[in-house]
Amino acid sequence: ETGVTQSPTHLIKTRGQQVTLRCSSQSGHNTVSWYQQALGQGPQFIFQYYREEENGRGNFPPRFSGLQFPNYSSELNVNALELDDSALYLCASSSSGGQSNEKLFFGSGTQLSVL
Amino acid sequence: GNSVTQMEGPVTLSEEAFLTINCTYTATGYPSLFWYVQYPGEGLQLLLKATKADDKGSNKGFEATYRKETTSFHLEKGSVQVSDSAVYFCALRGAGSARQLTFGSGTQLTVLP
Numbered sequence: 001e002t003g004v005t006q007s008p009t010h011l012i013k014t015r016g017q018q019v020t021l022r023c024s025s026q027s028g029h030n031t032v033s034w035y036q037q038a039l040g041q042g043p044q045f046i047f048q049y050y051r052e053e054e055n056g057r058g059n060f061p062p063r064f065s066g067l068q069f070p071n072y073s074s075e076l077n078v079n080a081l082e083l084d085d086s087a088l089y090l091c092a093s094s095s096s097g098g099q100s101n102e103k104l105f106f107g108s109g110t111q112l113s114v115l
Numbered sequence: 116g117n118s119v120t121q122m123e124g125p126v127t128l129s130e131e132a133f134l135t136i137n138c139t140y141t142a143t144g145y146p147s148l149f150w151y152v153q154y155p156g157e158g159l160q161l162l163l164k165a166t167k168a169d170d171k172g173s174n175k176g177f178e179a180t181y182r183k184e185t186t187s188f189h190l191e192k193g194s195v196q197v198s199d200s201a202v203y204f205c206a207l208r209g210a211g212s213a214r215q216l217t218f219g220s221g222t223q224l225t226v227l228p
Contacts, residue, residue, distance in 0.1 A: 004158070033215065042119075042204050042218030043159070058215055090158055104216065106151075106158035 004107035012113045021076040021110045023091030032074040037088040086114045117142045121205045121219030136190040136222045138205035146207040148188040153202045195226045
């Protein structure tokens with residue numbers, strides 16, 4: 001049990017729709033990052049937020065956006081859903097803003113299916 | 116850019132067998148290296164890490180040594196158990212301004228009784 005909770009656990013959407021995924025960080029953590037894990041693949045970094053500001057972004061288009069709130073919980077928003085967006089979306093929290101040796105605590109993920 | 120190449124699976128072993136999962140990486144500078152494990156229906160859990168050359172990370176009987184000369188971080192365990200069945204991911208995090216973990220594609224391990 002990592003203390004990182006994600007909701008919902010499963011979601012089905014159709015192409016072109018918009019989706020919001022939510023993450024509650026572990027207590028005391030001020031940094032949250034999001035990853036996309038396609039079936040049979042390793043997770044791919046989407047972006048990271050530190051104290052409500054985005055401070056790192058992977059190779060994902062602008063229709064992937066996020067927010068971090070004052071309580072350090074976070075949202076991932078995806079607009080104009082495409083079939084290839086079907087994946088497990090993982091949230092991870094940490095307490096040190098992205099230092100190279102820090103430990104990340106992952107949630108169990110949201111499984112998104114786009115039909 | 117950074118990349119991680121991981122031994123492809125699936126790997127099937129009998130209980131008490133020796134396990135090796137190979138991992139090599141490409142990165143500039145001196146990254147930190149990690150092994151994460153993912154049990155069915157769960158998120159990733161950190162298994163072990165090493166932050167500089169020749170460091171050995173260890174946890175729950177698993178070990179991996181940071182080899183800069185061969186850019187490798189192979190995972191080993193002397194005697195696997197059925198409960199070790201999971202997907203194992205090798206990952207690195209670059210030094211400096213790099214924020215993200217770069218993961219390998221994962222290796223599915225099944226241990227049979």
